[in-house]
Amino acid sequence: MAVGLVMISLFWNNIATYQPLIFIFMFIVGIGTGIYGGYGPLVSELFPTEIRCTAMGSGFNIARGRQFLTPILIALIATDYGLGSGIFLGSIFALSVAIFIWTFPETKGIELETLEKSP
Secondary structure (H helix, E strand, O other), X not given: OHHHHHHHHHOHHHHHHOOHHHHHHHHHHHHHOHHHHOHXXXXXXXXXXXXXXXXXXXXXXXXXXXHOOHHHHHHHHHHHHOHHHHHHHHHHHHHHXXXXXXXXXXXXOOOOOOOOOXX
8 A cells, every 4th residue: 555655656747647547546545545444353353352342343433533634634634735745645544554464463373362252
């Protein structure tokens, strides 16, 4: 995703004159959005069963709330520095998520805590 957004940022003038480039770069961005699709399965294993739903719901909703500000921030940056610079901000966020995911502990082969059913 970061690669596609950087390409849009760097080649913004070419995109304006040759619009098929936007489809190519947005295709790359679209492939990269899968990084967010794996959030649920990856993060759910990190929380104990008792708080898993609350923690996951909070994480999703805090992220969604922060995303409210992103279009505003991009518009403010684009006003002074151009739309390519505003979109470049998105590539920084995408790259930071890609790096952050590698800080999670590995859970492969580890028995996860399960909630025992009462009789």
